[in-house]
Amino acid sequence: MSVKVYIPRDTTSLALGADHLASELAAAVLERGEEIEIIRNGSRGLFWLEPMVEVETSAGRIAYGPVETKDIDTLLDAGLINGETGHPLCQGLTEEIPYLKKQQRLTFARAGITDPVSLEDYQAHDGFKGLKKALQMDSQSIVNEVKTSGLRGRGGAAFPTGIKWQTVLDAQPTDGSQKYIVCNADEGDSGTFADRMVMEADPYMLIEGMTIAGLAVGADQGYIYLRSEYPVAHQILNEAIEKAEAAGFLGVDILGSGKTFNLEVRLGAKAYICGEETALLESLEGKRGMVRAKPPLPAIVGLFGQPTIVNNVLSLAAIPYILAEGGHAYADYGQGRSLGTLPFQLAGNIKRGGLIEMAFGLTLRELLEDFGGGTYSGRPMRAVQVGGPLCAYLPESQWDTELDYEAFQAIGAGLGHGGVVVFDDTVDMSEQARFSMEFCVEESCGKCTPCRIGSTRGVEVIDRIRNNENRDANMDLLSDLCETMIDGSLCAMGGMTPFPVQSAVKHFPEDFQKDNAETGA
Amino acid sequence: MTTLNEQARNQIAKVITDLQHKPGALLPILHGIQDRLGYIPPESVPMIAEALNQSRADIHGVISFYHQFRSTAPGQHTVEICRAEACQSMGARQFETHVKHTLGVDYHGTTTDRSITLESVYCLGNCACAPSVRVNDQIIGRVTPEKFDGLVDELRSQKLEVQ
Ligand SMILES: Cc1cc2nc3c(=O)[nH]c(=O)nc-3n(C[C@H](O)[C@H](O)[C@H](O)COP(=O)(O)O)c2cc1C
Numbered sequence A: 001m002s003v004k005v006y007i008p009r010d011t012t013s014l015a016l017g018a019d020h021l022a023s024e025l026a027a028a029v030l031e032r033g034e035e036i037e038i039i040r041n042g043s044r045g046l047f048w049l050e051p052m053v054e055v056e057t058s059a060g061r062i063a064y065g066p067v068e069t070k071d072i073d074t075l076l077d078a079g080l081i082n083g084e085t086g087h088p089l090c091q092g093l094t095e096e097i098p099y100l101k102k103q104q105r106l107t108f109a110r111a112g113i114t115d116p117v118s119l120e121d122y123q124a125h126d127g128f129k130g131l132k133k134a135l136q137m138d139s140q141s142i143v144n145e146v147k148t149s150g151l152r153g154r155g156g157a158a159f160p161t162g163i164k165w166q167t168v169l170d171a172q173p174t175d176g177s178q179k180y181i182v183c184n185a186d187e188g189d190s191g192t193f194a195d196r197m198v199m200e201a202d203p204y205m206l207i208e209g210m211t212i213a214g215l216a217v218g219a220d221q222g223y224i225y226l227r228s229e230y231p232v233a234h235q236i237l238n239e240a241i242e243k244a245e246a247a248g249f250l251g252v253d254i255l256g257s258g259k260t261f262n263l264e265v266r267l268g269a270k271a272y273i274c275g276e277e278t279a280l281l282e283s284l285e286g287k288r289g290m291v292r293a294k295p296p297l298p299a300i301v302g303l304f305g306q307p308t309i310v311n312n313v314l315s316l317a318a319i320p321y322i323l324a325e326g327g328h329a330y331a332d333y334g335q336g337r338s339l340g341t342l343p344f345q346l347a348g349n350i351k352r353g354g355l356i357e358m359a360f361g362l363t364l365r366e367l368l369e370d371f372g373g374g375t376y377s378g379r380p381m382r383a384v385q386v387g388g389p390l391c392a393y394l395p396e397s398q399w400d401t402e403l404d405y406e407a408f409q410a411i412g413a414g415l416g417h418g419g420v421v422v423f424d425d426t427v428d429m430s431e432q433a434r435f436s437m438e439f440c441v442e443e444s445c446g447k448c449t450p451c452r453i454g455s456t457r458g459v460e461v462i463d464r465i466r467n468n469e470n471r472d473a474n475m476d477l478l479s480d481l482c483e484t485m486i487d488g489s490l491c492a493m494g495g496m497t498p499f500p501v502q503s504a505v506k507h508f509p510e511d512f513q514k515d516n517a518e519t520g521a
Numbered sequence B: 001m002t003t004l005n006e007q008a009r010n011q012i013a014k015v016i017t018d019l020q021h022k023p024g025a026l027l028p029i030l031h032g033i034q035d036r037l038g039y040i041p042p043e044s045v046p047m048i049a050e051a052l053n054q055s056r057a058d059i060h061g062v063i064s065f066y067h068q069f070r071s072t073a074p075g076q077h078t079v080e081i082c083r084a085e086a087c088q089s090m091g092a093r094q095f096e097t098h099v100k101h102t103l104g105v106d107y108h109g110t111t112t113d114r115s116i117t118l119e120s121v122y123c124l125g126n127c128a129c130a131p132s133v134r135v136n137d138q139i140i141g142r143v144t145p146e147k148f149d150g151l152v153d154e155l156r157s158q159k160l161e162v163q
């Protein structure tokens, strides 16, 4: 039997040449008269090692990375096919790489281990165990299990998932029977890629989670609203949905239960605001992505006016584990009101970027230093934005904060979707503040004045500050403007854009006091 | 405005009939048209409006809301530069200046030889290996000015082959 060699097919691996590497490796092996079976797995999320090639041995998989095509010959000479460990790119047993070994992978347990579209692989690694259990349970019991898990929405707002599901379970559709499950796969925050990794490395887990949600509230139709910036995820999801349907895990009469759940992927069209759940629903209905006033909640009046669960990819992806192992097993991880695990995403100017799934409670510094190993550039780290473009920039004095929802709230920051973007000391924080406002100008839905006009004014005021025009007066103006946006905006786009701006002003005041010669603005 | 040829009109009509039965069909229809033609010709607006029983203004309003939809033909290839934070931290601002200078166009512009249309994008999910660009449906990480210039040469030579 030929040796199994794994080369990922996720976006980042492909972006670093994995396709080309796979074909060149196959050709080189053939030329040497040897035989291997190349499997295109998902990524383990150790992105600094991508493209990472793994070779199956009796002791487990041996990893090599980052591998370029120019390394193929020396790797083969050094016995890659037998999993020999002498080559400088060899990382040893994958499971023993500290970055991976230290993690607590519940949601990402299968990521990078399986072929993402293989139903056999999925089932061999606990796949559909949760669904099979759910099919034996009544709706209320499923919802109770989710409540027990303590799971809070991973899309940013951290609302308890079980309570949302209860509301949808109890809600009466106006047209008699229709309810919907909508997966928010818009993942617009810079620095985040955990949703993408779920969809590209383990799509059946999301399909299973959504199907369980359907059983829990009596919904037979689901939509995955996927950003169009993710062409690889799109292709893999569609392939997985087709296979799951053909094998009876999705569609009518799921596993002979008589229950139906249909699933369709819908693409967004480059609009950050469509990640906001009501704008997303408008978009799914074929309209402009304008934010709706709440109440009514989408749980009661959602897609096409019917009761709807809108959950983030990671929230839904946590469900199969919760059903398979029980809500208590999930709640055993984490602390206080932040239970379970959060897949953190380490990005930007970082030496070892990647996905780190850990129980809540480790500190930001552990993430940056123990996992990340410092900046990519080798320069000192200066500012870290946690939680996406609507959350604060943190200076070093705050890096010992524990990563949990409440601890971050206490310092005026947020965890958002778990993205962590690192900047070195070349960053100009007044430029970052300007970008926050500029992004809001670009992406505001335009419904309310503080957001639409406030952000435009924000850009102008920061430009004046950077140009040293009436600097003190303009700093005051910026402060007032931020307050107006926070108080007067309908949604978090306008309401939270000021957070990164205010944090930049507060923690990096020197960047707003430079001579104009220096800012070069 | 150039009038649309028969073949393009038929393609649009087919996309509409294939998809109009879907709940919330408008975005799938717009994607379908842009996938096939590269843009959404203004002539398609009344066709969509009629099929969905909506006003032309409604359809137009949706097209203009989303950054992705365009009403004019793009160049042969579309290059999107990620402008979001993680890419900024890895030099995306300087990179963007290089790209604009090399191509001689700003965002939404098309090079004079019509080989490349330049667009911005906010995050491609490749934030751990930034900076990132997207060329048509391919995402490229850890991009540098040199790598980009090579890419542009390659894209331009592909255009010659096609012609
Ligand atoms: C401007 C804006 C953008 C958002 N983008 C996303 C997103 O890309 N993905 C996401 O899951 N939630 C996003 N949210 C949060 C959603 O509105 C909503 O809270 C979430 O989808 C609910 O799912 P959860 O409870 O599972 O987190 C965004 C919110 C705002 C205000």
Ligand code: SF4
Residues within 6 Å of the ligand: A273, A291, A443, A444, A445, A446, A447, A448, A449, A451, A452, A489, A490, A491, A492, A493, A494, A495
């Ligand atoms: S705050 Fe901005 S994005 Fe949100 S509803 Fe108002 S205008 Fe739209």
Ligand code: FES
Residues within 6 Å of the ligand: A190, A191, A192, B082, B083, B084, B085, B086, B087, B088, B122, B123, B124, B125, B126, B127, B130, B131, B132
């Ligand atoms: S910020 Fe550029 S890929 Fe995410």
